[in-house]
Amino acid sequence: MAKISIPTRTLNDGYQMPWLGLGTWPLQGRQLTDSILAAIELGYRLIDTASRYGNEDAVGAAIRESGLPREDFFVTTKLAGRDQGKPYVREGFSASLERLGLDYVDLYLIHWPLPLLGRYVESYVEMVALQQEGLIRSVGVSNFLDDHIAAIVAATGVQPAVDQIQVSPTHAQVDVVEAVSRGGTVVQAWRPLERNGGILEHPTVTGIADRLGVAPSQVVLRWLIERDITTTPHSSNPDRQRLNADIFEFSLEPADVAAITALDVGAPVKQDPKTWEEF
Numbered sequence: 001m002a003k004i005s006i007p008t009r010t011l012n013d014g015y016q017m018p019w020l021g022l023g024t025w026p027l028q029g030r031q032l033t034d035s036i037l038a039a040i041e042l043g044y045r046l047i048d049t050a051s052r053y054g055n056e057d058a059v060g061a062a063i064r065e066s067g068l069p070r071e072d073f074f075v076t077t078k079l080a081g082r083d084q085g086k087p088y089v090r091e092g093f094s095a096s097l098e099r100l101g102l103d104y105v106d107l108y109l110i111h112w113p114l115p116l117l118g119r120y121v122e123s124y125v126e127m128v129a130l131q132q133e134g135l136i137r138s139v140g141v142s143n144f145l146d147d148h149i150a151a152i153v154a155a156t157g158v159q160p161a162v163d164q165i166q167v168s169p170t171h172a173q174v175d176v177v178e179a180v181s182r183g184g185t186v187v188q189a190w191r192p193l194e195r196n197g198g199i200l201e202h203p204t205v206t207g208i209a210d211r212l213g214v215a216p217s218q219v220v221l222r223w224l225i226e227r228d229i230t231t232t233p234h235s236s237n238p239d240r241q242r243l244n245a246d247i248f249e250f251s252l253e254p255a256d257v258a259a260i261t262a263l264d265v266g267a268p269v270k271q272d273p274k275t276w277e278e279f
């Protein structure tokens with residue numbers, strides 16, 4: 001089967017990150033390892049996991065079983081809320097590294113800012129120290145708003161390479177994306193396909209897909225790329241993995257991008273970073 005070539009983009013620290021990777025939540029164990037191996041076969045190299053997903057071991061197994069060199073991969077994992085705070089970050093990170101069976105991660109994110117807990121700044125300071133020790137290539141954040149980013153940059157002088165946030169047609173997040181990317185942080189969209197909750201049947205999306213001769217899911221994912229947003233859709237099905245990765249040989253007209261952005265429901269995301277608590 002012909003491999004799909006997924007282009008990379010340069011992060012603010014000089015590292016290259018694929019524009020598109022494989023999400024892994026909520027799969028675990030052998031089922032996840034097999035699904036990642038299928039994705040690797042298709043050309044995926046970025047794998048997105050998290051301490052909270054309970055599946056870092058299955059991600060590490062897939063990387064080893066692929067037989068490809070470690071440097072071919074871009075592995076992202078995330079600091080859980082329970083591991084935030086100066087005394088805990090190092091231990092949380094080491095446990096992730098051990099479960100992955102790796103000696104560095106490409107990108108380490110603070111999973112949620114948890115502003116009510118108030119430990120994200122000291123956590124980021126520790127992550128920058130781990131980066132200086134060569135254990136983390138790129139430091140980043142997830143679900144951070146611009147004031148959270150301003151606080152960590154003020155404390156460390158290190159602009160996060162990536163902010164992984166919820167972006168999809170019904171939550172286009174135009175203002176948030178503009179604000180968090182202002183300092184050179186790359187936005188990465190989570191739940192881009194809305195877990196197939198109906199957006200792929202929306203007539204605006206299917207109309208554009210029919211006109212271009214592509215799948216509705218490809219229109220949604222390409223809409224992110226046109227907006228300069230990277231992403232990590234999840235699929236356990238090799239046919240859908242292929243569709244999702246095969247979005248780099250067509251483009252959308254500005255009017256198509258605007259029409260999909262107009263599907264925004266204008267309501268805040270359910271998991272509001274200002275108040276969301278998970279540990």
Ligand SMILES: NC(=O)c1ccc[n+]([C@@H]2O[C@H](COP(=O)([O-])OP(=O)(O)OC[C@H]3O[C@@H](n4cnc5c(N)ncnc54)[C@H](OP(=O)(O)O)[C@@H]3O)[C@@H](O)[C@H]2O)c1
Nearest residue numbers: 023024025190191192193194195196217233234235236240
């Ligand atoms: N940072 C955070 O706080 C955060 C939060 C949530 C998620 N994430 C990450 O982002 C990743 C993606 O988000 P997500 O998994 O929640 O949602 P998603 O990628 O929007 O949707 C995944 C769902 O859509 C289906 N699907 C995938 N491709 C499809 C296609 N081409 N056509 C039809 N259905 C398709 C999948 O089913 P099949 O498997 O059957 O194809 C799966 O049920 C996660 O896996 C995780 O790694 C991060």
